[in-house]
Amino acid sequence: MKHLAEYRDADTARRLAAEIGRIVTRPWAIMEVCGGQTHSIIRNGIDQLLPPEVELIHGPGCPVCVTPLVTIDRALAIARHPGTILCSFGDMLRVPGSREDLFAVKAAGGDVRVVYSPLDAVKLARSQPDREVVFLAIGFETTAPANAMAVKLAAREGLTNFSLLVSHVLVPPAIQAIMRSPGNRVNAFLAAGHVCSVMGTWQYPPIAMEFRVPIVVTGFEPLDLLEGIRRTVVQLEAGQHEVENAYPRVVSERGNEAAQQVITEVFTPVNRAWRGIGVIPDSGWRLADAYAAYDAERRFDLGGITAEESPLCKSGEVLKGTLKPNQCPAFGKECTPRTPLGATMVSSEGACAAYYNAGRR
Amino acid sequence: MADHSAPPDCSQFTCPAPLRDRPRIVLGHGGGGALSQDLIEHVFLPAFGNPVLDRLGDSSVLELAPHLAGGGRLAFTTDSYVVRPLVFPGGSIGDLAVHGTVNDLAMSGARPLYLSAGFILEEGLAIADLVGIVTRMAAAARTAGVTIVTGDTKVVERGHGDGVYINTAGIGVVPPGIELGPKQVKLDDRILVSGTLGDHGMAIMSVREGLEFEAAITSDTAPLHGLVAAMLAACPTIHLLRDPTRGGIATSLNEIAALARVGIEIDETAIPVSPVVASACEILGLDPLQVANEGKLLAFVPAAAVAEVLAAMRAHEHGRRATILGRVVADHPGRVALRTALGGSRVIPMPLGEQLPRIC
Numbered sequence: 179m180k181h182l183a184e185y186r187d188a189d190t191a192r193r194l195a196a197e198i199g200r201i202v203t204r205p206w207a208i209m210e211v212c213g214g215q216t217h218s219i220i221r222n223g224i225d226q227l228l229p230p231e232v233e234l235i236h237g238p239g240c241p242v243c244v245t246p247l248v249t250i251d252r253a254l255a256i257a258r259h260p261g262t263i264l265c266s267f268g269d270m271l272r273v274p275g276s277r278e279d280l281f282a283v284k285a286a287g288g289d290v291r292v293v294y295s296p297l298d299a300v301k302l303a304r305s306q307p308d309r310e311v312v313f314l315a316i317g318f319e320t321t322a323p324a325n326a327m328a329v330k331l332a333a334r335e336g337l338t339n340f341s342l343l344v345s346h347v348l349v350p351p352a353i354q355a356i357m358r359s360p361g362n363r364v365n366a367f368l369a370a371g372h373v374c375s376v377m378g379t380w381q382y383p384p385i386a387m388e389f390r391v392p393i394v395v396t397g398f399e400p401l402d403l404l405e406g407i408r409r410t411v412v413q414l415e416a417g418q419h420e421v422e423n424a425y426p427r428v429v430s431e432r433g434n435e436a437a438q439q440v441i442t443e444v445f446t447p448v449n450r451a452w453r454g455i456g457v458i459p460d461s462g463w464r465l466a467d468a469y470a471a472y473d474a475e476r477r478f479d480l481g482g483i484t485a486e487e488s489p490l491c492k493s494g495e496v497l498k499g500t501l502k503p504n505q506c507p508a509f510g511k512e513c514t515p516r517t518p519l520g521a522t523m524v525s526s527e528g529a530c531a532a533y534y535n536a537g538r539r
Numbered sequence: 540m541a542d543h544s545a546p547p548d549c550s551q552f553t554c555p556a557p558l559r560d561r562p563r564i565v566l567g568h569g570g571g572g573a574l575s576q577d578l579i580e581h582v583f584l585p586a587f588g589n590p591v592l593d594r595l596g597d598s599s600v601l602e603l604a605p606h607l608a609g610g611g612r613l614a615f616t617t618d619s620y621v622v623r624p625l626v627f628p629g630g631s632i633g634d635l636a637v638h639g640t641v642n643d644l645a646m647s648g649a650r651p652l653y654l655s656a657g658f659i660l661e662e663g664l665a666i667a668d669l670v671g672i673v674t675r676m677a678a679a680a681r682t683a684g685v686t687i688v689t690g691d692t693k694v695v696e697r698g699h700g701d702g703v704y705i706n707t708a709g710i711g712v713v714p715p716g717i718e719l720g721p722k723q724v725k726l727d728d729r730i731l732v733s734g735t736l737g738d739h740g741m742a743i744m745s746v747r748e749g750l751e752f753e754a755a756i757t758s759d760t761a762p763l764h765g766l767v768a769a770m771l772a773a774c775p776t777i778h779l780l781r782d783p784t785r786g787g788i789a790t791s792l793n794e795i796a797a798l799a800r801v802g803i804e805i806d807e808t809a810i811p812v813s814p815v816v817a818s819a820c821e822i823l824g825l826d827p828l829q830v831a832n833e834g835k836l837l838a839f840v841p842a843a844a845v846a847e848v849l850a851a852m853r854a855h856e857h858g859r860r861a862t863i864l865g866r867v868v869a870d871h872p873g874r875v876a877l878r879t880a881l882g883g884s885r886v887i888p889m890p891l892g893e894q895l896p897r898i899c
Contacts, residue, residue, distance in 0.1 A: 182821065188808075191881045223883010272891075285563040294748065294823075400881055
């Protein structure tokens with residue numbers, strides 16, 4: 179914890195915020211891409227320290243919330259399958275599908291287990307050879323290496339009862355989609371530090387160049403975030419659009435090359451639907467053909483399952499910052515945290531849930 | 540969302556939202572948070588509601604004819620224990636079954652006297668394991684000065700229980716003049732906490748999930764009536780006591796804010812959490828405010844008496860690290876706000892059900 183305390187010092191935080199206040203001259207909208215950063219910003223009240231000119235737009239970076247409804251419904255179908263063990267990270271259990279969530283399937287007799295690593299799911303498959311073990315593999319680039327390793331491990335051991343339901347999503351295509359969307363208000367991005375620890379920063383200069391948008395790789399602690407925002411504002415005020423690394427203690431330009439190699443071997447790019455946003459080209463990974471035997475979508479008959487996102491939901495516009503949550507017609511009526519229609523109300527880190535819980539009706 | 544006209548006191552931080560209107564019992568109904576409250580409000584109170592039960596205290600204080608209770612009143616409570624594993628660093632289900640019920644009585648200001656013990660045993664349980672648990676339970680009762688005066692045993696088929704479940708009920712006597720409860724809570728009361736938070740929950744989680752940290756995390760399970768007696772001796776007009784078990788202080792403070800119809804403000808820098816628990820929570824993405832305690836209490840104390848109460852707490856073995864956590868405010872009645880170390884603020888929401896490790 180002593181290494182974390184260094185990045186939480188209140189005096190330094192106030193100095194950084196004051197420095198941002200000194201350099202800013204006009205309004206800027208900065209999007210933090212990652213849900214973990216959103217969490218830290220609200221948790222520590224960082225946006226309350228910033229000058230009114232700096233607006234933080236919470237991006238689509240919570241993997242739980244952007245996982246499409248149809249994937250949740252498929253996971254629920256697998257979990258209901260007799261003899262199957264569905265393994266998942268804890269916070270997926272509460273995400274509502276079309277009719278229910280994994281907790282409800284568990285309560286009705288399904289075998290749903292929370293694991294801390296996909297390797298635990300492999301261990302389970304090894305110890306229970308007569309059961310089908312499926313791991314719900316969601317997440318950005320950060321969780322991909324471990325998921326890829328789980329598949330490689332299962333292959334090496336010749337396990338035939340282990341598979342992944344893959345719904346991986348990628349940051350760079352999401353940034354491009356946001357910049358291309360009509361009415362985009364985002365002036366700069368805080369890139370997600372943990373994603374870049376795996377992937378490096380080399381993917382971002384072409385994006386910064388194409389859209390003339392500053393991208394600052396940023397960490398998660400209060401001082402990391404404030405430093406990332408400070409550097410972003412410096413660039414914006416100077417009319418620059420560089421990729422900067424404000425998280426060098428974790429992120430290098432090339433990233434974790436061993437991890438990238440495993441990812442490239444096990445996964446292949448795919449068009450992916452994002453809940454509340456829609457399909458973004460090449461914005462996800464699926465299992466490569468060589469590992470098709472470990473793909474739960476092929477092992478289970480899930481083809482018949484489709485799910486429609488609510489036509490009332492305007493979360494795409496909220497995520498792009500063109501609509502405030504309480505300007506959506508469904509906000510607080512058809513759509514509440516108990517009955518969410520879209521990504522931003524599903525996750526409490528989402529802008530709509532944040533507005534709802536703050537009583538900003 | 541830098542909307543500076545209205546600071547975002549938002550945050551329902553358990554990542555995704557739940558479906559609360561459920562046709563079946565889910566684990567979250569036992570988590571002590573909003574789902575548990577739903578169950579109490581919509582199932583139990585409609586069936587059992589009465590003026591005593593409706594107060595929803597940790598234990599109920601019963602008015603009896605004066606000659607029956609020697610001028611005092613009776614406090615009565617019950618609790619069931621289903622912890623897994625049965626033995627954990629710092630205690631066992633037997634210790635919990637005594638301490639939990641003793642503490643529920645103590646939060647009414649009662650001196651605990653008698654316990655009942657009901658055992659539900661699973662077919663196949665090793666007798667040696669049961670003896671181990673019962674031995675610890677007897678020792679805990681002796682230390683706490685309570686007598687186990689009645690009991691019951693049932694055995695269920697293998698697979699229908701988790702080894703041992705224990706229910707205890709407890710009776711104690713509240714001395715005359717002691718009046719604790721949400722109704723007594725006043726504006727500007729100070730909120731004291733008796734020590735570090737989250738130790739029990741993280742001790743259980745670390746063994747249950749096979750997680751190893753630099754130092755073992757030990758449960759704080761302990762009887763608190765001695766500490767309570769010392770506090771009431773220092774200030775008989777303490778307004779309210781609560782032991783923040785399931786759902787942690789986030790749940791307890793929200794319950795109190797709602798029942799007393801007051802605002803509560805706590806200071807992030809004042810929250811006592813041991814370094815190893817803080818690290819474990821950090822790694823797992825859990826909030827120590829939502830993690831269970833089994834040997835800690837929250838006290839709502841008149842501002843004028845804070846120094847005396849704090850001194851009495853710190854002089855007691857179970858209150859050495861007592862500290863002032865926050866106060867009762869006029870703003871935002873029914874809500875709990877936290878002033879962050881950086882000077883911002885956010886709402887501490889009522890946890891929904893079980894706490895789940897976050898992926899993001």
